[in-house]
Amino acid sequence: MKRDLVTIDDVSDETLLSLMDLADKIRKNLRGHAADLPGFLMGSLFLEPSTRTRLSFETAMLRLGGRVITSSDPLTSSSSKGETLLDTIRIVDSYVDLLVLRHPAAGAARLAARAARGPVINAGDGSHEHPTQTLCDLYALRCERGKLRDLNVVLYGDLRFGRTTHSLARALIRFGASLIAVAQGDLELPDFVVRDLLRRPGIGARRVVVDDMEDVFQRRDVKALWIGPESRLPARPSDGRRLPLELRDRMVDAIYVTRLQKERMSGAATAGAGLPILDHRFLQSPPFRECVVLHPLPRVQEIAIEVDSDPRAAYFRQAALGVPIRMALLLWAAGAVELPDGLVLEAPKLVPGYACENPGCISVLERGSVPQEVGLRSDDDPRCLYCEERARET
Numbered sequence: 001m002k003r004d005l006v007t008i009d010d011v012s013d014e015t016l017l018s019l020m021d022l023a024d025k026i027r028k029n030l031r032g033h034a035a036d037l038p039g040f041l042m043g044s045l046f047l048e049p050s051t052r053t054r055l056s057f058e059t060a061m062l063r064l065g066g067r068v069i070t071s072s073d074p075l076t077s078s079s080s081k082g083e084t085l086l087d088t089i090r091i092v093d094s095y096v097d098l099l100v101l102r103h104p105a106a107g108a109a110r111l112a113a114r115a116a117r118g119p120v121i122n123a124g125d126g127s128h129e130h131p132t133q134t135l136c137d138l139y140a141l142r143c144e145r146g147k148l149r150d151l152n153v154v155l156y157g158d159l160r161f162g163r164t165t166h167s168l169a170r171a172l173i174r175f176g177a178s179l180i181a182v183a184q185g186d187l188e189l190p191d192f193v194v195r196d197l198l199r200r201p202g203i204g205a206r207r208v209v210v211d212d213m214e215d216v217f218q219r220r221d222v223k224a225l226w227i228g229p230e231s232r233l234p235a236r237p238s239d240g241r242r243l244p245l246e247l248r249d250r251m252v253d254a255i256y257v258t259r260l261q262k263e264r265m266s267g268a269a270t271a272g273a274g275l276p277i278l279d280h281r282f283l284q285s286p287p288f289r290e291c292v293v294l295h296p297l298p299r300v301q302e303i304a305i306e307v308d309s310d311p312r313a314a315y316f317r318q319a320a321l322g323v324p325i326r327m328a329l330l331l332w333a334a335g336a337v338e339l340p341d342g343l344v345l346e347a348p349k350l351v352p353g354y355a356c357e358n359p360g361c362i363s364v365l366e367r368g369s370v371p372q373e374v375g376l377r378s379d380d381d382p383r384c385l386y387c388e389e390r391a392r393e394t
């Protein structure tokens with residue numbers, strides 16, 4: 001079976017850990033792998049801006065002794081002439097051995113993986129997922145904290161349009177994490193992510209109010225969603241009263257900051273009330289004293305420049321790990337190494353009579369060439385299999 005990476009749930013926990021072990025070995029001798037994939041050709045098709053993801057993938061393939069062809073400017077690709085993604089994929093797939101795709105539409109990578117003969121790696125599909133950033137994030141957490149299990153992680157910023165937190169939350173919850181999602185205004189984790197986390201055995205969520213951190217958040221009563229193992233969550237208040245989260249009593253292992261994805265915000269979606277910039281004052285607060293600061297980058301204004309010199313600022317180290325972990329991933333996807341497999345989720349059952357109406361989904365944007373596919377898993381509503389948003393009955 002070909003090895004695609006469309007969502008982070010395509011790879012089991014065992015595979016994720018083995019990829020990190022392999023990256024550890026690669027990192028010790030980055031220049032010693034030039035004979036690992038000789039003659040292998042990777043196509044990098046980036047129909048949205050990128051610096052780190054594209055360059056780290058290309059660096060990874062070149063360091064493995066393979067070669068790369070690139071299309072990195074949407075304006076010079078035929079998609080700007082109206083070519084469908086399906087046609088573009090059919091062509092590029094016929095040229096290369098493996099394809100890395102970034103696309104502005106949710107579900108684009110799934111469509112590409114189904115159309116392509118060779119493996120397809122999702123380098124970001126709209127505001128849906130970014131699984132290889134998660135590989136890099138998990139690897140950074142493991143390197144910085146020395147473990148991946150049972151971490152307390154604060155997700156901070158634009159959690160709705162920022163695709164990196166969607167894949168990261170899915171992965172971290174599998175490793176027993178407690179997530180405290182603090183969103184910028186109304187940009188909360190989307191329903192498709194939260195529902196997915198809550199379907200996992202033993203996982204619960206509480207809407208909480210952080211009310212002991214006024215000095216850090218510069219306002220009272222910051223709302224948060226706390227998701228994690230039910231055994232570590234507070235009891236639900238029976239009288240429907242708000243549930244305070246005493247963040248000050250908690251040790252945060254990592255804070256994962258994201259920028260506002262302004263390019264994905266329509267008029268209807270606004271950032272709402274702002275969250276403060278992460279700065280020295282913020283990091284002096286007890287829960288953050290021992291934490292590492294992660295960010296998928298690019299940073300715009302969410303983290304003060306002064307934090308860069310703080311040893312807890314791990315975001316540049318995190319970005320550098322993108323090369324060895326992507327080298328490991330490419331070796332796996334190319335079939336050059338065997339790692340333990342394992343299925344993560346039950347496959348959804350296809351259900352007729354439903355259609356996707358998410359304007360950001362590839363099945364809506366390119367309706368003529370993409371069949372509607374809606375699936376059902378136990379305890380859930382019918383969802384589009386491309387973007388995972390709820391589907392409408394037709």
Ligand code: NCD
Pocket residue numbers: 052053124130133162163164258259296297298
């Ligand atoms: C992220 C992305 O493209 O989703 N960048 C990246 O790949 N490192 C995050 C972002 O653009 O904010």
